[in-house]
Amino acid sequence: MSMDSAGSQQGAARILSGLLEARTGQILSEGRAWRMETALRPVLRAHGLEDMDALTARLVRENDDRLEKAVINALLNNESSFFRDLQMFDMVQRQILPHLHDQRSDHTLRIWSAGCSTGQEAYSLAIQLRNAWSRWNGWRIEILATDISSSAIEQARSGIYSQMDVQRGLAIGDLIKWFEPHGDDWRASPELRRMIDFRQDNLFDAREAHGEYDLLLCRNVLLYFTPARRQAVLKLLGRHSHAGSVLLLGAGETVIGQGDDFIAHPEFRGSYARQTALATHRMGSARRVG
Amino acid sequence: MKNCLVVDDSKVIRKVARHILESLDLTVSEAVDGQDALNQCEASAPDVVLLDWNMPVMSGMEFLQALAGAKVVARPKIIFCTTENGISHIKAAVDAGADEYVMKPFDRETLESKLSIVGII
Numbered sequence: 001m002s003m004d005s006a007g008s009q010q011g012a013a014r015i016l017s018g019l020l021e022a023r024t025g026q027i028l029s030e031g032r033a034w035r036m037e038t039a040l041r042p043v044l045r046a047h048g049l050e051d052m053d054a055l056t057a058r059l060v061r062e063n064d065d066r067l068e069k070a071v072i073n074a075l076l077n078n079e080s081s082f083f084r085d086l087q088m089f090d091m092v093q094r095q096i097l098p099h100l101h102d103q104r105s106d107h108t109l110r111i112w113s114a115g116c117s118t119g120q121e122a123y124s125l126a127i128q129l130r131n132a133w134s135r136w137n138g139w140r141i142e143i144l145a146t147d148i149s150s151s152a153i154e155q156a157r158s159g160i161y162s163q164m165d166v167q168r169g170l171a172i173g174d175l176i177k178w179f180e181p182h183g184d185d186w187r188a189s190p191e192l193r194r195m196i197d198f199r200q201d202n203l204f205d206a207r208e209a210h211g212e213y214d215l216l217l218c219r220n221v222l223l224y225f226t227p228a229r230r231q232a233v234l235k236l237l238g239r240h241s242h243a244g245s246v247l248l249l250g251a252g253e254t255v256i257g258q259g260d261d262f263i264a265h266p267e268f269r270g271s272y273a274r275q276t277a278l279a280t281h282r283m284g285s286a287r288r289v290g
Numbered sequence: 291m292k293n294c295l296v297v298d299d300s301k302v303i304r305k306v307a308r309h310i311l312e313s314l315d316l317t318v319s320e321a322v323d324g325q326d327a328l329n330q331c332e333a334s335a336p337d338v339v340l341l342d343w344n345m346p347v348m349s350g351m352e353f354l355q356a357l358a359g360a361k362v363v364a365r366p367k368i369i370f371c372t373t374e375n376g377i378s379h380i381k382a383a384v385d386a387g388a389d390e391y392v393m394k395p396f397d398r399e400t401l402e403s404k405l406s407i408v409g410i411i
Contacts (some may be wrong), residue, residue, distance in 0.1 A: 081399075086406055086407070163375065163393050167396070168399055168400060
């Protein structure tokens, strides 16, 4: 690659990073930036474009929504797995869900998986609930799962996962019980799929979340945002929380220094409670349902 | 350090598995068939067995049945690791007492995940 060509590609990379940030709020870390061309290769091929330079030229020249959407979907990191962070899911199963069960006298449970990627997190929660169905039978359970990537949501909604996907985090007993063979792939059972409402949504212009949720998960999402945008997301999650809600972030993420909407949860290590909620936390709480 | 016994008649598979398992801080021993694995389980006590299905002398399923009646200090965790990827095979293995099941081909992340599920790492 000549120096001119390298410079031009860097310019294209800057434009595409800017597009990603403008549309999703995500900033490409250096580690992801160098993989940009690899991530975009299928898009280049599908549109008959030679390189990122040609891609940016077409994006600038033509108002091609489909191409722009394809670029955004390709640049978003959709890495996910079932029961990602087993310790956390163990805490959800042993402590958090039983706690919410005791707290909700109205027998409704509302969960929001914000930034759900290809859906494994939401399905993992649905599996935990189904495996303890004698406890939840008769309850009204809502699981909302949102992500900005339309292709990720499409896959999540289909419930179809490759052999490699189902082997990452999913216990064999759960695979047999809750999935069925689908050609060379595996598909989540209709019971699981019916439990989850997958919606494409932008955390900075959230339209799909309504009312307050008992359990909110926003894991491995904040790390892609600027501090100001992290605060905006936590504020949004705070608006959709009530006094007894539990918020779970990714292992490397925290609310510390990110505004005053949440603080460390007094009971569940590594999780968070709404700041203003502590006084009423142990007394139970009312909840607005959207 | 926990020990994993890799049971496979393919030298290549044993080598790949060893490489991954050692990178996960496990000590590794190898067996070429079910009978060899049974002898090793009686002599030492591996924490986990990564078990192929189709092998000469004694298959993975025959090994599982023999292990139930064998004199072992502690029953190891059993992770089947096989190209038999049909649901009937998976169910048969679980019914016979397998703790986990890896469908070949596998990678580091898959093995790490399965070892974590059975509590080895």
